[in-house]
Amino acid sequence: MLKRILRTSAVVAVAATAGLTASAALAAKVAVITPYLAQPGTQFYVEAFQGVAAEKGWDVNVIDTQGDVAAVISRIEDMVTQNVDAIVINVDPAQVEAGLQVAADAGIPVFGMDAGANPLLVTNVTSNGYQMAAETSSYVADRIEGKGNVVMFIFDAFPPVQVRGVIARAVFGNYPDITILDQVTPDVSDGGIADSRAKMEAILAANPEPGSIAAVWAAWDQPALGALQAIEDAGRSDEGIVITGIDANPQARDEIAKGGNFEASVAQDFHGIGAATAEAVARVLGGDTIKQRVTYVPTKLITVANATE
Amino acid sequence: MRALPILRRFGTLIGFALIVAFLWWRLPDTFMTARNWLNITQQLSMLTVVAAGMTVVMVMNDFDLSVGSMASLAGIVAAMLFSLGYPIWAAVGVALLAGLAGGLFNGVLVGVIGILPFVATLATMTMFSGAAFIVSGGKTISGRVIPEAFGNFARQGLEIGPVTVPNLSMVAVAVVALVWVLLEQTTFGRRLYAIGGNLEAAHLSGVPVRRFKLIAFSLTGLSAALAGLLYASRVASANPTQGSGLMLNAIAAVFLGMTMSEEGEPRVLATVLGVLILGVLDNGLTQMNVDSYVRQILVGSIILVAVSVSALSRSRRS
Known part of the structure; x- marks a missing residue:
């Protein structure tokens, strides 16, 4: 009797395992590998990616190596061993090229989710830095009606931020009556707010007449916040100095919502990036080829009208 | 042999075999x-x-918390020297020397000044980490400044018939072999175990404990720096x-390895098995x-089970 039960359950177990294996073989296997899952932006990407993946019925394996970049290479190797259908990474591709090469040799497509462009990636899905800077610099130019002195906060040492400065200079340069008063590169070792504030205090002191500074354009939010603090502390918040940032971090959104000098920033669409990455994977799994090495997801201008959304 | 001593000595090995068998079954x-x-x-x-180097100090009942920071620092030192245009051999050499010097510093703190290794290496862990941030300016150094040959080293290997044995694996095997010879085949090694067994007795019997600690910590620092270079x-x-x-x-x-030795002391080949358990699970x-x-959670539980089995069977025996 006992033997028979054992035998039956063994058969059932084998059948169940076989059934599981069969159903798993039908669903596309996709691995998402990142060292940064604990960061809010990354979580948004991954959630949106999983949302689309669930609709498509994919079997998604999200792997967090908790800051360990070499482990990303190891996990890519493991996923290649498992012969997954596609791999998505959210890490600087130049640092995991050893793994990307293994995947390329095995013919497994790898996608970047806000990772950086690399010839070994099918495509990298991200926001367009040129576009974000165009949004805020044209906002500034429009608000000051094409004339006045503008202070720029830039950071050319970091390529994704450098491109923003290029566009803002071009936009301001296109208005004959806009003068770029100063281009400041703040010290970012303490996060960027404190030093930007100190630099802005010096600029305010050098330009004491009301109206002598029409706007502050910052390539990201921290210098904009620092400039705002300097302007408020100097008692010059009623001069109508327009401040813009980029990234729309929570602190920036709070300030924009107050309706003060900090008027606009640009939000990256993290959900959009995750969903667009999944769509790119779907296209390739469906047999398409993707020509764009970088796939841009539209960004959104944040003003007092939508800062609290 | 009765069942209990077998379980104590080979429990971890049996556990490893079971893990391998399980994974083989699930991933045929x-x-x-x-x-x-x-x-x-x-x-x-x-x-x-890193673990082979760690074994050297743990043989003396000491340990070194600064190895991770030293690994980071060594990678940063080499990368900075690359960016200044130094050749690979010079950058790698200086980074290894930094490891040796950092380890020697740990040795002075523990062996000469007599600070508890936990406190001394906790302090140097933060110091090395801070130094890595200062040297690099907090940035990741990557791209063109890293010589292609340096990055290629980790991607290449020795082709033996149909398989390619990775360079990184061969370096690791070589380090383990060196540490094994040092600990198991030399007077130096036997004296290190003597220090670990009974510091006072070793001292009284004429073992130069201070010098041994300096050498052992230096070797641990050196191996940490080497690991950092492999990582980079x-x-x-x-x-x-x-x-x-x-x-x-x-x-x-x-620690996993220590559960396999008779007296519960670290043995480098047992350490390798400990490393394999962690890596095979990953x-x-x-x-x-x-x-x-x-x-x-699983990895933590396995460490606890291994150490518990070892501890329980030992207390049962005594």
């Missing part, structure tokens, strides 16, 4: 292949080097925190789609 096509095992050895090369080569870049994950895993590997459970966080 992909786990037990030459390719996957070569991958595993490559993935584990950095941890193996694998990711073709250097980041001031990239080695930080190595320290706890190295200590865990040595590799196999990833392939089985087990959640990364569940994997961490």
Whole structure:
């Protein structure tokens, strides 16, 4: 009797395992590998990616190596061993090229989710830095009606931020009556707010007449916040100095919502990036080829009208 | 031999065999292949080097918390020298010297001044980490400044017939072999075990304890720096925190290994088995789609089970 039960359950177990294996073989296997899952932006990407993946019925394996970049290479190797259908990474591709090469040799497509462009990636899905800077610099130019002195906060040492400065200079340069008063590169070792504030205090002191500074354009939010603090502390918040940032971090959104000098920033669409990455994977799994090495997801201008959304 | 001593000495080994058997069963096509095992050895090369170095100080009942920071620092030092245009041999040489010097400093603190290793190496861990941040300016050094040959080292290997044995794996094996010879085949090694067994007795019998601690910590620092260079080569870049994950895993590997020796002292080949347990679990459970966080809990539990079995069977015996 006992033997028979054992035998039956063994058969059932084998059948169940076989059934599981069969159903798993039908669903596309996709691995998402990142060292940064604990960061809010990354979580948004991954959630949106999983949302689309669930609709498509994919079997998604999200792997967090908790800051360990070499482990990303190891996990890519493991996923290649498992012969997954596609791999998505959210890490600087130049640092995991050893793994990307293994995947390329095995013919497994790898996608970047806000990772950086690399010839070994099918495509990298991200926001367009040129576009974000165009949004805020044209906002500034429009608000000051094409004339006045503008202070720029830039950071050319970091390529994704450098491109923003290029566009803002071009936009301001296109208005004959806009003068770029100063281009400041703040010290970012303490996060960027404190030093930007100190630099802005010096600029305010050098330009004491009301109206002598029409706007502050910052390539990201921290210098904009620092400039705002300097302007408020100097008692010059009623001069109508327009401040813009980029990234729309929570602190920036709070300030924009107050309706003060900090008027606009640009939000990256993290959900959009995750969903667009999944769509790119779907296209390739469906047999398409993707020509764009970088796939841009539209960004959104944040003003007092939508800062609290 | 009765059952209990067998369980005590070989429990961890049996556990490892069970893990391998389980993964082989669940991953019949992909786990037990030459390719996957070569991958595993490559993935584990950095941890193996750090853990082998850690074994040297743990033989004396000391340990070194600064190895992860030293690994990061060594990678950063080499990368900075690359960016200044120094050739690979010079940058690698200076980075290894930094490891040796940092280890010697630990040795002075523990062996000469007499600070508890936990406190001394906790302090140097923060110091080395701070130094890595200062040297790098907090940035990741990558891209064109890293010589292609340096990054390629981690991607290439020795072709033996149909398989390619990765360079990283060969370095790890060489380090283990050196540490094995040092600990098991030399008077130096036997005296280190004597210090670990009874510091006072070793001292009274004329073992120059101070000098031994200086040498042992220097070797641990050197191996940490080497591991940092292997890491930097694998990711073709250097980041001031990239080695930080190595320290706890190295200590865990040595502890796992210690459950297998008769007197509970660290043996370098047992350490390698400890490293393999950690790495095989990472590799196999990833392939089985087990959640990364569940994997961490499992790894911690396995360490606890191994050490408990060893401790229980020993207390039962006495």
